[in-house]
């Protein structure tokens with residue numbers, strides 16, 4: 001059997017604290033720190049705890065050249081565990097699943113560190129809202145108590161005497177639109193979004209406004225948001241909860257023909273929405289949630305193994321979210337964006353693969369409630385009271 005290391009591997013020497021009674025009896029706090037090694041790889045659901053000799057041995061195995069397994073110094077249970085997790089891949093038919101995952105990862109053309117970061121930032125089943133509330137850092141006052149004074153809101157640079165005062169130009173309707181945008185945390189769960197507004201919003205944010213054939217089989221689309229390399233890699237996956245004439249469920253928005261593709265249903269849609277936004281019930285109530293999931297290779301095809309490419313996909317998602325928020329505001333709807341999401345649960349429900357087309361953010365929109373239960377940031381009273 002021949003083996004090689006998976007394409008990307010980061011070995012982390014992590015300081016972990018544990019409790020030891022002997023240390024307490026010796027007069028200390030009982031908390032003892034030790035270094036524990038963890039293997040991170042983009043295809044892993046979670047980093048794998050490994051022993052120090054295994055970490056050292058992994059440092060001798062390359063990701064390109066295939067070597068005889070018998071010539072490597074790790075065997076037995078530790079070797080089996082590395083093969084089972086795909087940290088070491090082999091040409092043996094018994095490990096073909098792991099090899100296929102590694103091959104698929106290689107085809108994406110990720111920058112290695114970016115893919116490790118992408119994997120490390122994924123959550124599964126986390127009630128982040130609950131944790132924040134429990135820690136008492138869900139209010140400005142709680143944050144101030146926990147972390148002290150934040151860096152100032154306005155940043156001063158240089159010599160004040162050399163400043164050049166700028167003209168204040170009169171407002172236009174665009175200013176009114178900007179000022180009416182306020183992250184919505186209060187949706188009316190008893191109403192339906194009109195289908196026409198739902199369709200208009202999706203088309204404006206994700207639809208193509210034009211395009212050119214850059215070459216045979218290479219179409220470049222024009223959309224309302226900018227996109228690195230004009231590649232527009234981000235797909236919209238929908239959790240539709242309350243839209244006139246559309247059955248609640250999961251959908252993929254087909255931008256090309258402006259249509260919804262129904263996907264396999266989940267058992268409890270409201271619960272799934274809550275899990276998707278990591279326990280933020282104020283967002284889970286939205287009439288429509290939109291998962292923004294780039295097809296990474298659409299960008300990495302051009303920016304191959306590029307140090308900036310993952311950053312560009314994140315920026316693309318940020319632009320789409322602002323376009324969505326402003327488009328919703330113009331229709332009189334409330335909207336939000338959040339990156340506090342359970343990526344692993346979303347991927348499972350929509351049939352996505354983290355390093356192929358994993359979600360980076362979730363937006364949502366819908367009809368605002370009449371009363372504010374969860375606080376919103378509206379210092380100029382543009383939205384509240386209703």
Ligand SMILES: Cc1cc2nc3c(=O)[nH]c(=O)nc-3n(C[C@H](O)[C@H](O)[C@H](O)COP(=O)(O)O)c2cc1C
Nearest residue numbers: 181182183184185280336337338339340376377378
């Ligand atoms: C990338 C991003 C992530 C955000 N994540 C959350 C979130 O997890 N939960 C939340 O309640 N608001 C979230 N927000 C909304 C911000 O809290 C909000 O934009 C900010 O308080 C300013 O309020 P405004 O959007 O009404 O101007 C997020 C905003 C952005 C841009």
